[in-house]
Amino acid sequence: MKYRSVFDIIGPIMVGPSSSHTAGAARIGLMAGKLFGEQPTDITITFYGSFADTYRGHGTDVAIIGGVLGYDTFDDRIPESIKIAEQKGIRIHFETSEALTDHPNTARVHLTDGQAEFELVGISIGGGTIEITELNGVPLKLSGGGPALIVLHHDRFGAIAAVTSILADYEINIGHMEVSRHEKGKQALMAIEIDDRMPTAVLEEINRLPQVERSVMMGE
């Protein structure tokens, strides 16, 4: 079941004009901005499918940039986000691709601050609901049906155990979990699907772990 809440259907509250192309795009940007955690100097967005064909008319461009800046779907600043980003000195690049993707509403967000780089691929499946399908080049196989915790961490012993033991302390059950890394000893990634909503204290505790760079919740 991709949708679990009545508020996925009646909601979100958002600035128009399109739940999939505006609100969903804002949420993809928001997820990327949160996971990157720094103000980027360059934002590169690649649109595929219907996103590529109609992004201008739907405000997909201002929505996804607004998301990277930390604006939620209902933030009145979304229509002005590109101007605001440029005033902050952020360079913005939009690209479109004709490559076939699994879902027609697909966007790739690439962020850099001159040192660190980050890349995420998200799809907007309708009504403002999104899924993250790729993170830093690693495909994710999250079902999208429930809340998930994404943790970027240092590839060191004990990192996975430290995170899962916090979840155990709070009696949070794991439904599905993926771990991956690019290069031994560098950054690694955990994607953990959990059964229920999680108190924010859990996320704060995970973020305090020395092995963890950053973690976010999605699909709450």
Add this chain to the structure above:
Amino acid sequence: MFKSVKELVALATEKNVPISEIMIEQEMTVRHLERDEVLGMMERNLEVMEAAVERSLTGDGVESVTGLTGGDAVLLQRYRASGRGLSGDLLLDAVSKAIGTNEVNAAMGKICATPTAGSAGVVPGTLFAVRERLNPSREQMLRFLFTSGAFGFVVANNASISGAAGGCQAEVGSATAMAAAAIVEMAGGTPDQSAHAFAIALKNMLGLVCDPVAGLVEVPCVKRNAMGGANALVAADMALAGITSRIPCDEVIGAMYEIGQMMPSALRETAKGGLANTPTGRWLESKIFGELSNESIK
């Protein structure tokens, strides 16, 4: 969690409660929330819907950036006030308020998606029109949204509520059927009658393509919400009169999904076919993007 309309109706009938109650209870269970929290979240959505309609009917109404849409909700209210309307006062009120919501949406104003932004007018439009007749309590108005949501929940999980995936039938079609089911409950119909209203409404939206001019959520989206509101009210009246759908609700949803799968991508929110590809549609597109590229779009 209920997976089909059949299950939803059976649960409500068995417990002798309205469909809205099943949705409220499921939300409390799935997200570990108290009843007050769930009702409070829906109240915030309702307030956004009310504010959007009010904004659309203030003065001469709103206008979108492109100038393609706006002001029609006001025109229709003035016509309604003149008493010359043919199709009925309540119906024209619903149509005006559905249009108004989508005019605000097209102007990048704040709305609540029901189930999507492009189809955000039908549910509040019919709710606020029926309110004038049925004088519901605030809780009954929230229940209208939970019942709409319950049906939309089944559609989203079994078919689609995305125009890019399933065409406009998945967006305005779903919204129309959701509204029809909720109107029936508010008017005192049974859960089974809600399901028939839903099926009757959706059957008449099947095959509707998503062909927005210039890719904008304006033409024909705003007026499709108007007709969705009218369709929802008539379907609700039919079900309340005792008329049933020969094809069960869940099978209509299945048909909608299948039709969406067969629909060429040119007719699924890519602005490549249909009205978007008419000579006037193409002319509007070049005019708008000629202007936009000089101004708001870098």
